[in-house]
Amino acid sequence: MGRSMNLESLYLRLPVTLQNLAVGVEGRRVEKRRYGNGYDQVQTAVLTRDHFSYDQLQTYRIERLRLHLAAASRTRYWQRRFSDLGIDPGRSDPFEALDKLPIVAKDEVRAHRQDISDPALNAHDLISVHTSGTTGSGLIFFQTREMEQVTWATWWRYRQSHGLRKGEWCAYFGGRSVVPLSQTTSPYWRWNRPGHQLFFSGYHLSASTASEYAKALSNSHITWIHGYPSMIALLATLAIEQRLQLPKIKVVTTGAESLLPSQKSIIAEAFGVPAIQHYGQAEGVANISECPNGKMHVDEDYSGVEFVPVADNPGLFRVIGTNWHNQAFPLLRYDTGDVVVIEPDSVCTCGRLGRVVSVIDGRAEDYIVLQNGAKIGRLDHVFKDMVNIREAQIVQYKEGRIVVRVVPGQRYSLADEKALLKELEKRLGRDSQTSIKCVDSIPRTKSGKFRLVIRE
Numbered sequence: 083m084g085r086s087m088n089l090e091s092l093y094l095r096l097p098v099t100l101q102n103l104a105v106g107v108e109g110r111r112v113e114k115r116r117y118g119n120g121y122d123q124v125q126t127a128v129l130t131r132d133h134f135s136y137d138q139l140q141t142y143r144i145e146r147l148r149l150h151l152a153a154a155s156r157t158r159y160w161q162r163r164f165s166d167l168g169i170d171p172g173r174s175d176p177f178e179a180l181d182k183l184p185i186v187a188k189d190e191v192r193a194h195r196q197d198i199s200d201p202a203l204n205a206h207d208l209i210s211v212h213t214s215g216t217t218g219s220g221l222i223f224f225q226t227r228e229m230e231q232v233t234w235a236t237w238w239r240y241r242q243s244h245g246l247r248k249g250e251w252c253a254y255f256g257g258r259s260v261v262p263l264s265q266t267t268s269p270y271w272r273w274n275r276p277g278h279q280l281f282f283s284g285y286h287l288s289a290s291t292a293s294e295y296a297k298a299l300s301n302s303h304i305t306w307i308h309g310y311p312s313m314i315a316l317l318a319t320l321a322i323e324q325r326l327q328l329p330k331i332k333v334v335t336t337g338a339e340s341l342l343p344s345q346k347s348i349i350a351e352a353f354g355v356p357a358i359q360h361y362g363q364a365e366g367v368a369n370i371s372e373c374p375n376g377k378m379h380v381d382e383d384y385s386g387v388e389f390v391p392v393a394d395n396p397g398l399f400r401v402i403g404t405n406w407h408n409q410a411f412p413l414l415r416y417d418t419g420d421v422v423v424i425e426p427d428s429v430c431t432c433g434r435l436g437r438v439v440s441v442i443d444g445r446a447e448d449y450i451v452l453q454n455g456a457k458i459g460r461l462d463h464v465f466k467d468m469v470n471i472r473e474a475q476i477v478q479y480k481e482g483r484i485v486v487r488v489v490p491g492q493r494y495s496l497a498d499e500k501a502l503l504k505e506l507e508k509r510l511g512r513d514s515q516t517s518i519k520c521v522d523s524i525p526r527t528k529s530g531k532f533r534l535v536i537r538e
């Protein structure tokens with residue numbers, strides 16, 4: 083993140099030792115920014131809020147939103163919106179004022195980016211954030227230092243509840259290109275020593291390199307693994323297939339993609355520890371963290387989260403949010419494009435007050451649309467017992483045809499293919515033309531993410 087294209091191409095041409103040095107320099111810079119001046123106070127405040135009573139939490143939320151509406155009214159975009167809709171952002175109930183605003187889509191925000199920024203803030207004090215949209219529609223905006231620190235403190239609050247402490251070594255499997263694609267020999271990892279991270283390349287992970295990954299993990303001091311569930315699950319699958327020795331770790335934490343049940347079980351089998359997940363996005367309008375009871379709680383102090391029903395899909399809700407910790411770029415009722423299933427009236431014995439989400443279903447477009455218009459989601463269940471499949475992706479074509487791309491495991495046979503077709507027929511019916519195509523690998527999105535369902 084933040085590295086310019088030129089620096090990146092320069093980095094990729096360096097020898098491995100200098101690449102490790104460069105990763106360390108960048109690591110130190112990021113470490114200082116995230117956890118430097120002011121972080122300790124922010125963290126104390128964030129941890130304290132975890133023990134708020136309901137009334138304390140409500141008071142805090144109202145105060146945060148009031149401040150945020152005041153910040154928004156200093157920007158041209160929101161000023162115009164407030165006056166067009168007759169909203170007085172200073173009125174007594176800020177949530178009532180918020181309710182009067184329409185939901186704002188990412189395209190709208192992108193088009194008015196300049197006018198949403200607070201002109202009074204000095205760009206030198208701010209951090210530039212680049213989001214990489216899954217469909218290539220990125221967004222660039224500023225955030226305050228406070229926002230970045232609150233975000234990291236909130237993530238550490240969740241990690242700490244699972245027994246992790248800052249400073250423990252972590253193996254990271256993500257979308258960053260730390261190892262040049264042209265490299266064909268080990269090491270497929272780089273060291274961020276100041277940040278205590280061992281970055282692994284997801285792009286080089288295959289049946290022929292998996293043993294080197296397992297060895298590197300075992301020879302390191304890592305106590306946990308974090309990253310894209312698709313990559314960690316692929317390593318888990320290969321480790322089981324090849325009977326590879328994996329290190330003893332505390333937990334696997336996943337992010338960026340939704341953690342599928344099939345991935346959760348294969349990770350548990352290979353590493354002997356649970357995979358836990360949290361949900362968030364660069365815009366910082368919603369954060370959801372798994373608690374030690376395995377429930378996904380909304381971090382209600384972090385931002386203002388609304389769940390808006392998806393038309394024609396009872397039980398499904400869109401995630402809409404207000405980023406009240408980032409006064410540099412106020413987003414009010416911003417549509418994340420993500421969809422969740424809610425556990426209504428769920429009370430968790432962990433004591434957290436946050437609403438409980440049972441499934442994070444990922445992007446709204448992760449659905450297959452049948453000839454009759456019905457939308458079918460949660461297709462990951464199809465692959466639950468398919469132990470001989472390394473990875474799979476469902477491709478829907480315009481005319482209704484569905485092709486399942488399958489990366490076969492060593493023991494994959496015709497019987498697996500038949501079982502998979504039968505599972506698909508159960509969910510999609512006989513009308514749909516479904517076929518299976520074996521491939522060497524599943525292509526990732528521009529930002530390196532795995533998608534279970536795509537449209538072509």
Ligand SMILES: [Zn+2]
Binds near residue numbers: 373376379
């Ligand atoms: Zn809980």
